[in-house]
Amino acid sequence: MFDRILVPTDGSPGSERAFEVAATLASTHDAAVHVLSVVDEHGPTDDDWDYDGGTPAEAFIESQADHVDTEGLSVTPAVREGVVHDAVLDYTDENDIDLIVMGTHGRTGVRRFLLGSVTEKVVRLADVPVLSVKADAEPGTVSFDDILLPTDGSSGAEAAIEPAGALASATDATVNLVSVVDTRSLGIDVGSTVIVDELESVATDAVGDASDRLSGLGVETVETAITHGVPYRAILDAIEDTDADLVVIGTHGRTGVDRYLLGSVAEKLVRTSPVPVMTVRAPDAGGES
The missing domain is CATH 3.40.50.620 (HUPs)
Structure with a gap:
C-alpha cells in the first residue's frame, strides 16, 4: 500500500524526525522515499542557494546520513517553487505518492504549525494519508508496535x-x-x-x-x-x-x-x-x- 513516501522538508527538527519515520516505513514496505524542498515563490531563488552546488533537498538528505539508515533505500531529492502546501500536493499527485510524512511543532505552541499552516493544510487537503510527527519526538529508531x-x-x-x-x-x-x-x-x-x-x-x-x-x-x-x-x-x-x-x-x-x-x-x-x-x-x- 505504501510504495512511494514523500517527506517535505525545510531542514527543521520536525523534518528530521519525519525523515527518520519515513526511512523506517520505507524499509518495512520496500518503498521509495522522495524528499521535497519547496522554495516559497516570495522567498529566495535558485541564485540565492549555497549548498556546494546541490539543492536544499540534496543537502538535507546528506545531513541525515550519519544518523538515519538509508542503505538499500531509494531516496530521491526534489525542489519546487511556489506556495508550499500547493507544491506538496501537486508533487504528490504528479508522482503517485502513497503517504506524506511531515513534521509539526512540539507541545510548546501547539496552536501553531510547521511552516506556518502547511502541515494543517496538507492534512486537510491531501488525497493520501498524512503522517504528522512532532519536532520534539525522540530521535533514533522508530517502531510502531x-x-x-x-x-x-x-x-x-x-x-x-x-x-x-x-x-x-x-x-x-x-x-x-x-x-x-x-x-x-x-x-x-x-x-x-x-x-x-x-x-x-x-x-x-x-x-x-x-x-x-x-x-x-x-x-x-x-x-x-x-x-x-x-x-x-x-x-x-x-x-x-x-x-x-x-x-x-x-x-x-x-x-x-x-x-x-x-x-x-x-x-x-x-x-x-x-x-x-x-x-x-x-x-x-x-x-x-
Missing part, C-alpha cells in the same frame, strides 16, 4: 482501517480499536440512559466491524474498547492506556473541506498527540471540492 485506531463507524473512520491494517500486518503490531461515546450534551434522566445505550450499541458495532476487517487484512492481534467522554480527550487517554506508538484516524472527504475534521478531533490530535498521528481522508462524497 501498538497502533491506536479510533472509530465511530462513519465513512471517515472506515477509511483509516486499511492503512492501519497495512502497517500492523507488516510488523505484527497490535491494533487497539477504541470508540468514544460522546455524552457531553446528555443530562442524567431516563431518556438520556436510553440514548446512551443506543450510542454504546453503535460503538460496539463499529469496533466489531473494524475488528473483522482488520483480521481480514492479516492483523493477528486486535484489542477493543468503548469509552465515554470528550472524543479527542478520550483518545489522548487511550494513547497512554494502550502505550500506543501511533494513532491512525479517518477524516471527512472534500465536502466542507475548510471545516475542521471529524468535528476537530483529528485536527486536535495532530496538534496535541504525544505520538505520531496518521490522518486518512475518506473518498470524496460528491460535495464541492
Whole structure:
C-alpha cells in the first residue's frame, strides 16, 4: 500500500524526525522515499542557494546520513517553487505518492504549525494519508508496535482501517480499536440512559466491524474498547492506556473541506498527540471540492 513516501522538508527538527519515520516505513514496505524542498515563490531563488552546488533537498538528505539508515533505500531529492502546501500536493499527485510524512511543532505552541499552516493544510487537503510527527519526538529508531485506531463507524473512520491494517500486518503490531461515546450534551434522566445505550450499541458495532476487517487484512492481534467522554480527550487517554506508538484516524472527504475534521478531533490530535498521528481522508462524497 505504501510504495512511494514523500517527506517535505525545510531542514527543521520536525523534518528530521519525519525523515527518520519515513526511512523506517520505507524499509518495512520496500518503498521509495522522495524528499521535497519547496522554495516559497516570495522567498529566495535558485541564485540565492549555497549548498556546494546541490539543492536544499540534496543537502538535507546528506545531513541525515550519519544518523538515519538509508542503505538499500531509494531516496530521491526534489525542489519546487511556489506556495508550499500547493507544491506538496501537486508533487504528490504528479508522482503517485502513497503517504506524506511531515513534521509539526512540539507541545510548546501547539496552536501553531510547521511552516506556518502547511502541515494543517496538507492534512486537510491531501488525497493520501498524512503522517504528522512532532519536532520534539525522540530521535533514533522508530517502531510502531501498538497502533491506536479510533472509530465511530462513519465513512471517515472506515477509511483509516486499511492503512492501519497495512502497517500492523507488516510488523505484527497490535491494533487497539477504541470508540468514544460522546455524552457531553446528555443530562442524567431516563431518556438520556436510553440514548446512551443506543450510542454504546453503535460503538460496539463499529469496533466489531473494524475488528473483522482488520483480521481480514492479516492483523493477528486486535484489542477493543468503548469509552465515554470528550472524543479527542478520550483518545489522548487511550494513547497512554494502550502505550500506543501511533494513532491512525479517518477524516471527512472534500465536502466542507475548510471545516475542521471529524468535528476537530483529528485536527486536535495532530496538534496535541504525544505520538505520531496518521490522518486518512475518506473518498470524496460528491460535495464541492
